[in-house]
Amino acid sequence: MADQWARTGWDLHLRIDREHGRRHGLEQALREAVRSGRLAPGDRLPSSRALAQELGFARGTVTQVYEQLAAEGYLTARPRSGMLVAPRHGPAPRPELPPTGPFRPPVPGFDLRPGLPDLSMFPRREWLAATRHVLQTMPNDALAYGDPTGSRELRAALADYLGRARGVITAPSNIIVCAGYTHALRLILMVAGQTVAFEDPTLLDYPALAGHLGHRVRRVPVDADGLVVDDLGDAAAVVLTPAHQFPLGVTLGPQRRVQLLDWARRTGAVVVEDDYDGEFRYDRQPVGALQGLAPEHVVYTGTVSKTVAPALRIAWIAAPTALVPALREAMRYDEAYVNVIDQLALAHMIRRGDLDRHLRRCRLRYRKRRDHLGHAVAARLPGARLSGIAAGLHAVLHLPASTGTESEILAHLSDRGIAVDGLSRFYSRPQDSPLGIVVGYATPPQHAYDSAIDTLTSTLAPREPERLAASPPARQPASPPARQPASSATRRADRRAAPRRAQGRFARARVLDPACGTANVSTSGVTPIQVRNVEAASIY
Numbered sequence: 001m002a003d004q005w006a007r008t009g010w011d012l013h014l015r016i017d018r019e020h021g022r023r024h025g026l027e028q029a030l031r032e033a034v035r036s037g038r039l040a041p042g043d044r045l046p047s048s049r050a051l052a053q054e055l056g057f058a059r060g061t062v063t064q065v066y067e068q069l070a071a072e073g074y075l076t077a078r079p080r081s082g083m084l085v086a087p088r089h090g091p092a093p094r095p096e097l098p099p100t101g102p103f104r105p106p107v108p109g110f111d112l113r114p115g116l117p118d119l120s121m122f123p124r125r126e127w128l129a130a131t132r133h134v135l136q137t138m139p140n141d142a143l144a145y146g147d148p149t150g151s152r153e154l155r156a157a158l159a160d161y162l163g164r165a166r167g168v169i170t171a172p173s174n175i176i177v178c179a180g181y182t183h184a185l186r187l188i189l190m191v192a193g194q195t196v197a198f199e200d201p202t203l204l205d206y207p208a209l210a211g212h213l214g215h216r217v218r219r220v221p222v223d224a225d226g227l228v229v230d231d232l233g234d235a236a237a238v239v240l241t242p243a244h245q246f247p248l249g250v251t252l253g254p255q256r257r258v259q260l261l262d263w264a265r266r267t268g269a270v271v272v273e274d275d276y277d278g279e280f281r282y283d284r285q286p287v288g289a290l291q292g293l294a295p296e297h298v299v300y301t302g303t304v305s306k307t308v309a310p311a312l313r314i315a316w317i318a319a320p321t322a323l324v325p326a327l328r329e330a331m332r333y334d335e336a337y338v339n340v341i342d343q344l345a346l347a348h349m350i351r352r353g354d355l356d357r358h359l360r361r362c363r364l365r366y367r368k369r370r371d372h373l374g375h376a377v378a379a380r381l382p383g384a385r386l387s388g389i390a391a392g393l394h395a396v397l398h399l400p401a402s403t404g405t406e407s408e409i410l411a412h413l414s415d416r417g418i419a420v421d422g423l424s425r426f427y428s429r430p431q432d433s434p435l436g437i438v439v440g441y442a443t444p445p446q447h448a449y450d451s452a453i454d455t456l457t458s459t460l461a462p463r464e465p466e467r468l469a470a471s472p473p474a475r476q477p478a479s480p481p482a483r484q485p486a487s488s489a490t491r492r493a494d495r496r497a498a499p500r501r502a503q504g505r506f507a508r509a510r511v512l513d514p515a516c517g518t519a520n521v522s523t524s525g526v527t528p529i530q531v532r533n534v535e536a537a538s539i540y
C-alpha cells in the first residue's frame with residue numbers, strides 16, 4: 001500500500017492499495033477517508049483532471065471512481081463546485097473530544113476575578129513599532145533555534161531593568177527566559193530538593209505542580225508580616241510572594257526577610273521569589289526584591305503577565321550563579337522556548353523606555369481604581385475592610401459574618417453578574433479561611449469599572465439599620481488605610497480590645513456588652529444594636 005499526497009490546491013492524503021488495481025485502490029482510499037471523517041461533509045475534492053495528474057492515473061479512472069462514490073452516496077456533484085463530500089446522515093464518525101477553551105474562560109457580566117491586567121491597555125502601538133524594528137534589523141541567523149536560555153538582547157535588557165526597577169542584582173548570564181511563571185517554576189522545581197514549601201494561602205496550581213513532579217509539599221501559614229518563617233522546618237525550597245503576598249496582599253516584613261535569609265544560609269535551602277506584580281506599588285516606597293539582599297540564595301522570578309499581557313507568555317528567572325548550570329541542564333528536557341521575535345520586541349521596548357512609560361500609565365489607572373474601590377467600600381460596606389491595597393492589581397475584601405457564608409456571597413454576586421474569587425479557594429483547608437473575597441480591580445475595561453464596583457458594593461451592602469450604626473458616612477476617611485491580616489495571637493489581642501476600640505470610634509456610642517469580638521453599641525437616636533466583627537467595623 002502506498003501513501004500518496006495529492007496536492008491539487010490543497011493536500012489530500014490517500015492510502016492507495018494498488019493490489020487490486022488502481023481504480024479499486026482509489027475508491028477504497030476515498031471511501032475510507034470519508035468514513036473515518038478525515039474528509040468532512042462539504043469538503044471539495046480535486047477535479048478529476050488534477051487528481052489524475054497528481055496520482056499519475058488516467059483521467060477516466062478518476063472519473064469512474066467519482067461516479068461510483070457518488071452513486072454510493074459518499075460524494076455529490078455540484079455545478080461549478082465540482083465534486084464534494086456528501087452530507088452525512090446519522091452520527092458523525094469523527095471521534096469527538098470535549099472542546100478546548102481558554103485557561104480562564106471569560107464570564108458574562110463583570111469580571112472582578114484576580115489575575116488579569118486591563119487588557120485594553122496593551123501597548124499595541126509600541127509593540128507594533130518594536131516588532132517592525134526587530135523584523136527590519138534582526139539578522140537571518142537570529143531566526144534559527146537560538147539560545148534556549150533566551151536571546152542575549154532580552155537577558156541583557158532584563159538584567160539592567162530588574163536592577164534599576166526592582167533592586168535585583170544579576171547578570172545576563174544568570175537570566176533564563178521562560179514561557180510564563182509556571183514554566184519558570186517547573187524548571188526550578190526540577191533542580192530543587194524533595195520538600196518544597198508554599199505559602200498558605202496561595203494559588204493552588206503551584207503546590208499542585210510540585211506534587212505532580214513528585215515533591216513533598218508543605219504549606220506554611222502567612223500572617224500580617226508575611227510567611228511564618230519559623231514553620232519552614234527542613235524544607236529544601238520555599239516559594240513565596242514577598243512584595244505582595246498572593247492573595248492576601250501583605251508585604252514580607254523586614255524582620256521576616258532577615259529571618260528567612262538566615263534560614264536559607266543556615267540550611268542551604270533555595271528561596272524562590274515570585275515577584276508577579278512587584279511593579280505596581282501605590283502608596284509607600286517601592287518594596288525592592290528580596291533577591292537584592294541575598295542574590296546567591298534567592299531565585300528571583302518575574303513575568304510580563306501583569307505588566308503587559310499574559311498572552312505573550314514571557315517570564316524570567318534570575319538565578320544564583322551556583323544554580324545556573326543545573327537550570328540550563330533542566331532546560332534540555334523542557335523545551336518551551338519563547339518566540340525570539342517577541343523576546344527581541346520586549347528588549348527593544350525596555351531599552352527605549354516604552355515599558356517604563358507603559359507602566360506609569362497603568363499605575364495611574366490602577367491606583368485610581370483602587371481608590372475608587374476603597375471609597376465605595378468605606379461608603380457602603382460598614383463592617384467590611386480591604387487589605388492588600390498598597391500594591392498589585394487585587395485586594396481582599398473581608399466581610400462581616402452577617403453578609404452570609406462565602407458560597408452564599410459568591411452565588412449572590414454571580415446572580416448580579418459579578419465574578420470574584422472566594423478567599424477560601426486559596427487555602428489548603430478552606431474551612432480555615434477568613435470570610436472574604438478577592439477583588440481583581442484591574443480586569444474590567446475602563447468604561448465598565450464604575451458600574452462593576454457599584455454593583456459589587458450594592459449587592460453586598462447590609463440592611464439600613466446596620467449601616468447607620470456601624471459606619472457613619474461623615475467619619476469616613478477619603479482613602480481607607482491598608483490593614484494587614486493578623487496572626488492568630490494578634491487576632492486574639494484584637495478581639496479583646498475590640499469593644500474598647502468600638503467605643504473610641506463612635507463618639508456617641510456606648511459599649512453595652514464588651515463581649516469578645518462583638519459589641520452592643522448605641523449611637524444617639526438609634527436603637528442599640530449588635531455590631532458583629534467589631535475588629536473590622538473599627539477600621540473606617
Ligand SMILES: Cc1ncc(COP(=O)(O)O)c(C=O)c1O
Nearest residue numbers: 115180181182246276303305315
Ligand atoms: C501569584 C502569581 N504568580 C505568578 C503569576 C504569573 O503567571 P504567568 O507568568 O504564568 O502568567 C500569577 C498570575 O496570575 C500569579 O497570580
